[in-house]
Amino acid sequence: MRVLTLNGTTGSCDIVLGDSIENLKSHCENQRIVVVTDENVRRVHGDKLDGMEMIEIGLGEENKNLVTVEKIYKKLLDLEIDKSTMMIGVGGGIVCDVTGFAASTYVRGLQFGFVPTTLLAQVDASIGGKNGVNLEGYKNLVGLIRQPRFCLCDFEMLKTLPPVELRCGMAEVIKHAAIGDEALFSYLEANVEKVLSLHRTSIEKIVHDSIVVKLTIVKKDELEKGERMKLNFGHTIGHAIEKTTQKKHGEAVAIGMVASANLSVARGMLQKKDAERLENLIKQFGLPTTIPAKDSLMEAIRKDKKKSGQKIKMALLEGIGKAKITEIELEAVVNDLC
Structure with a gap:
């Protein structure tokens, strides 16, 4: 296991390479956790997220939008989420982008982290603090830059990817x-x-x-x-x-x-x-x-x-x-x- 650290003006992020998703809670300092994921990830990896509160979003680029973000906001409201909660995006680039944006804007900013499950998300989408959604199908027109607390890259999860x-x-x-x-x-x-x-x-x-x-x-x-x-x-x-x-x-x-x-x-x-x-x-x-x-x-x-x-x-x-x-x-x- 190796750790790379990004110290930015918007926060500090530890990028943990080679750790297991089963150790996710150890990176959250006993905070209340809300996981954002999608149907595919929940089906394949849901057993590793047992006991965590979960929000499921739709699949595909067409769900990377403000409608999805609003649904997350309403779910967070129903769950009575406050600033002591950490949101974790478990999924590919779309899940990470939407989670980071929703977390950064709800109650003026929740702490958040990522467990990127695709190669694209591990090397790019979860890294660097860009969080955003599409508008009328145009890419990432609404967003901000804010670092997650951590990105946990579990290489074993890549074995479940379609070619x-x-x-x-x-x-x-x-x-x-x-x-x-x-x-x-x-x-x-x-x-x-x-x-x-x-x-x-x-x-x-x-x-x-x-x-x-x-x-x-x-x-x-x-x-x-x-x-x-x-x-x-x-x-x-x-x-x-x-x-x-x-x-x-x-x-x-x-x-x-x-x-x-x-x-x-x-x-x-x-x-x-x-x-x-x-x-x-x-x-x-x-x-x-x-x-x-x-x-x-x-x-x-x-x-x-x-x-x-x-x-x-x-x-x-x-x-x-x-x-x-x-x-x-x-x-x-x-x-x-x-």
């Missing part, structure tokens, strides 16, 4: 390697089969190294004034794809990374061989790489929260392991891609 969810999580691992750790990128290239088979040493390494990349960036810019935007590599276009297609988040981000690498090449920032290297790695992990028609993307990109006037700030690549924030004309984003 598609494991692959989606790998999109965020590849992203972190692409923007900040060339050695991790090379390790992924050499160990695809080990990672996909959930070889314990390989999983421990890629989760740890991926989180280290994210923490290094967040510690410099917790409130996303500049440096933290590098973590959005693949997400500006990815969110537009997610909005306009039926792709899962990880699949959309995978396509978004290929598109952003191509944009980096078009702007003379990245060598074509490095863009090809990234695309090949994404394909090796069974993720899509084909960019949809540009007409379907433009409206969604215009709703992106990083837009300012007719320009948008995007994370592009200067090399494998090296990202740069670049301001681009909105029209050029799509025109240079397609």
